[in-house]
Structure formats: C-alpha cells, structure tokens
Amino acid sequence: MKRRQSPSVRRGAPLAATILALLAGWGPSLAEPPPSPALSRGRALYESRCGGCHSLDAHRVGPLHRGLMGRQAGRVPHFDYSAALRASAVMWSASTLETWLRDPEALIPGQQMNYSVGSAEDRRLIIQYLGAATHDSPP
Numbered sequence: 001m002k003r004r005q006s007p008s009v010r011r012g013a014p015l016a017a018t019i020l021a022l023l024a025g026w027g028p029s030l031a032e033p034p035p036s037p038a039l040s041r042g043r044a045l046y047e048s049r050c051g052g053c054h055s056l057d058a059h060r061v062g063p064l065h066r067g068l069m070g071r072q073a074g075r076v077p078h079f080d081y082s083a084a085l086r087a088s089a090v091m092w093s094a095s096t097l098e099t100w101l102r103d104p105e106a107l108i109p110g111q112q113m114n115y116s117v118g119s120a121e122d123r124r125l126i127i128q129y130l131g132a133a134t135h136d137s138p139p
C-alpha cells in the first residue's frame with residue numbers, strides 16, 4: 001500500500017508547489033481589500049470608454065497609462081505622440097485630467113486624442129480610478 005501511494009505523492013508535490021507559487025504570485029491582490037464600488041465603476045468606465053485605445057501597461061492607439069499621475073504629458077517612451085503633446089508642459093493630475101477629458105483641445109491645442117467624456121460624474125469616477133490604478137508597479 002505504502003509503495004503504491006508514494007508515486008502519487010511524488011506526482012502531487014510539483015502540483016502543490018505550482019499552486020503555492022501561483023498563490024504567492026496572487027498574494028498581493030488577494031491581500032488587497034476589495035475595491036470600493038466607486039473604483040469598480042471607474043474601472044468599468046475606463047475599460048469601456050478608454051480601453052479601446054488605452055491600457056495601463058501597453059501602448060495601443062493611445063499611450064499606456066501606468067505612472068500617469070505626476071508625469072508630464074507626452075513623455076512615455078516609444079509612443080508616437082503628436083507634436084502638441086510632446087511640446088506640452090502639462091503635468092497630469094486630477095485637475096489637468098478633468099480639463100483633458102472634458103475638452104482635450106482646450107488643454108493642449110493640436111492634440112490628437114479628440115475624445116471627450118461628457119458626464120462630469122463619469123469623468124470624476126474615471127480620474128479617481130486612474131489615480132488609484134496608475135501608480136501601481138507593473139505586474
């Protein structure tokens with residue numbers, strides 16, 4: 001009986017190690033408190049309104065957003081910004097993002113995003129989400 005069990009125990013060990021490694025990898029997110037309803041709504045809005053062109057960690061039609069808050073506009077490497085964004089001295093903050101999402105052309109004339117968010121409440125939720133999500137280190 002003992003001889004028969006041991007191979008399966010040995011087979012089980014790598015699996016257990018894999019599960020432990022996965023759990024360790026997921027540890028930080030498991031340890032985080034669940035996001036507040038406002039952050040969840042902000043995230044859903046970000047994904048539906050911005051996600052077609054942006055993501056946190058990869059350039060798409062628009063630049064990646066990781067590290068956005070406190071960064072100067074037009075400065076993420078390897079993204080082909082408009083001349084207007086590259087020349088801009090705007091610093092991304094809740095207040096510059098509010099203007100940008102209301103009317104990008106009003107903040108940086110000549111920009112090429114040309115996409116705005118009409119609802120003040122949606123802008124607030126998206127900016128709150130960006131503030132919370134973009135300062136994390138990449139996965």
Ligand code: HEC
Nearest residue numbers: 049050053061062063073074075081082085111112113115
């Ligand atoms: C249709 C595509 C598109 C959509 C939708 C879009 N963007 Fe953009 N975004 C861009 C492009 C393109 C740029 C670069 C503009 C330039 O270089 O002039 C940009 C630039 C930006 C920048 C400046 C980043 C930097 O590194 O300076 C921010 C911030 C931004 N977008 C936020 C958002 C948010 C938040 C949303 C959703 C509400 C959104 N964008 C929706 C295409 C888009």
